[in-house]
Amino acid sequence: MNVETELKLSLTPGVASRLAKHPLLSDAVPSRERVITTYYDTPDLRLQSEQVVLQYRKTGSGWFASVGKTASGDREDAGRTEWDVAGEPGEFDFSHVADRGFRLWLESLSQDLQPAFTTSFTRSTWLLEPRTGVRIALALDRGWIVSEGRRQVICEIDLELLSGSAGDLFSAVSALQSDLSLHPDASTNIQRGYRALADWSLRAVKAVPARTHAGMTANAAFRTIALACLKHLQGNEPGVCESSHPEFVHQARVAIRRLRSAIRIWRSLLPEAFVNSFYPQWQTLAGKLGEARNWDVFLTETLPAIAAAFPESAENARLSNYAEQRCAINRDAARSALQSDDYSRLLLDFTAAVLALPDRDARRLDAFAPTCLEKRAKRARRRAAETLPGDAAARHRLRVAYKRLRYALEFFAPLFPGEMLRHYHLSACALQDRLGRLNDLATAVSLTEEALPGESGETIRGWLEGQTRRLLPEIRDSLNDFQQHPVPWRDQ
Template sequence: MVIQTELCLSLTPGVANRLARHPLLSDATAVRERIVDLCYDTPDLRLRREQVLVLCRKIGARCLASVSRAVLTDFAAPKCACPAHWEIAREAGEPARFDFSPVTERRLRQWLQSLHADLQVTFTTSFTRNAWLLRPHEGVRIELMLDRGWIICLGRRQALCEIGLKLVSGSPKDLFSLASELQTDFSLHPEAIARVERSYRVLADESLPAVKSSPVRIDAGTSATVYFRRIALACLRHLQSNEQGLRQGDDPEFVHQARAAIRRLRSAIRIWRPLLPKDFVSRFDPRWRTLAEQLAEARHWEVFLTATLPTIAADLPEGVASARLANYAQRRSVINREAVRSTLQSDDYSRLLLGFTAAVLALPERDAACLEARARALLDTSAAESGRLAAQLLAGDDSAADRLRAAYKRLRYALEFFAPMFADQSRRDGRVAANGLPELLARLNELARAVHLTEEALPGEPGEAIRDGLERRRKALLAELRAGSST
């Protein structure tokens, strides 16, 4: 079982100024330290690519050097009790000389020794830390660290203001309980990107990329609950990896990826529903659905504005109606994007992330047989449903198109989740996607939605000609789909 021992939460400087007056800290004595972290890498950043950190931490007159592996993690990837971490020795002066002999992984130690001459300070993190040892309950001790300072790289700086909570004794439930109590009084947000990775981005002056989902590992004998936990936390990573881009930029891909993350998460909840506690499903699924609907509204208007309108421009009659439609779509796109930003900056969203993670980590264990039986039944049922709806569509039932597209998405996510377990069935059912039908259905869905959005933008007679043109395109695509299936 994954054991969460640390949490990182960002906050504003104004909120940080009030933290020391919180009742939870009233009986604790603050320890104040000035800390400077020097991160070393090669000029071509080979350590970053291999997710290895060589760090020199200066605390007053003390200097502590260390090597860590796989440090570029985020909030949803729990920091466990036994990370790959080694304390090493460092000689004073520059260029620095490190003694890598304490690194017990032989290949890593030899690799670091071969790079020794190329190591240089890549970035500096300079901050003041106020730390309190809290005892919220008998037998529970949690260290709270408030870090305020700067990430400094090549003259560029990024402000740092965040809380770290470290479980010293007690259970992970105690850690999340304390975080939730603090969140009640302060605007705290689970930090999505590790401090090291943020520093590297400042160094490179990188723009944030939209992040796609990553495969989830499954081992022989993995229990149903453990696998659901891995998928759910991976979906959170997917979502949070895109939230900063959503808040700060206008690239539609961030909306698309955030929506896909929640869609995958809700599909997993649906698949595992018979094995999940009822109160878990009833508590969280409606909240994820609300956020998914808001992202969907933003995505629909962005697709309409950036993809649908340009492709049908030749069919749109020139004149006032066309200009009104484009202007309305532009306004709605901006309004919906601002609504999403407001939601992602809200305390409710931060509480949802923290509460959902705590609930996922606390789920009771289930056996592996339940997972395999559920997976096989779901794949068979989903494939049969898709086949039935495809037959209805090809037989002339136009209304089956949207239901078939939704069924294909559910089947696709299920195949992704369970592909390592049933390779033969996954290859067989994967041919569904290879025939191009999902792409045609997506285009049909866009055209059907475009008719609806045009009705909203230009109700009645003003938009009639435009809607007629969109409907002709939709029917032509349906005819193309059926003709292709009959050959």
């Protein structure tokens, strides 16, 4: 979905019932239609694996078939190569497909095609004209996704900008959101349908490589990276809210850290008001997820090591019970944070602000990147000189410095292709992983003090501090290894 011209938002049935009474819609008369769409695939889901969508849709009295390859395999309309042709469900006539190889491939699967899932909803559409020259189509879909007896609710609105600017689209959403609880929805009916079909458990979403290139402006690169970070974050929302697996909170935090790093990298090119408004908000949200992540790591990684080191300790049960309680409390807090209206507004306001950023600096990315990388590498070297003789706080500052360098490397990676960058990046990752282990140990000392204050936890805390001392030589080796690697951006 192109967020500059189209937005999709989820809402509850109760909120949906109040939508038509909103002042923005009060003068518009809706049109309504019933839309039924059946998606087809093979039993082994060959179409989905090849990012192909085959659907039969009924609107009004007629059925239409469409088939095509998609840009991402999960969107209803992105990148389709073929479009609507009249046809009844189950009549697999692909003669209209212009791509011969694609057509032959589809025909070879015809005997195996079967209904995968069906979406059935009522669509109410309003044409909004909030001011002269601005026209926005708002569609409310209410119904179901049905797959092998399992049903999921469809309750969402789509806003499509027909004329006007992206700012007009977001202004309309802001007006709606002032009275209604709306949330930007990153999932699609196709994704939800396949998940229901296979009864898949939720899967954590990781960051994908930045789609930057040397010829784009630095500001355009920031937009690309910021929106990618939001997609990474929202990809893990369902897991944070519906699952207790720690990887979802971890990946959500990574997405926010990457986003905050991008804001810091581009700070000199961004409006001061933009940075001052949004950076603290993302920092606050990261903090709400941080406690959940700390206790997840303690419960799943640190506690088993403590139990193995002290198998007879009477304190293990107390420590475990306390950690489980804190995990549950902080997971609930993380869920609440991502289900709040404040979070929904932050997503929309930030997206609107990113798209509205002025292109006042036409500097190319390949001119901007080396200076940014050099600055972060220099800071990391300075932190390294302070770390080994320093304390846990110094090691934490070093970890943050290398993490920011690593994210910058990943943002600018397409500018420096080749083995030099790959080896430099791998070495930075190895160093950051070891520094992360040190940080986990330092955090574990603090959490153990909370769970077992005073003398009751002294032995365990002493053991954790001993693990830290044993890890320091590995940090020294990783630092030496990293510092010996050629710097890729200086070789250009």
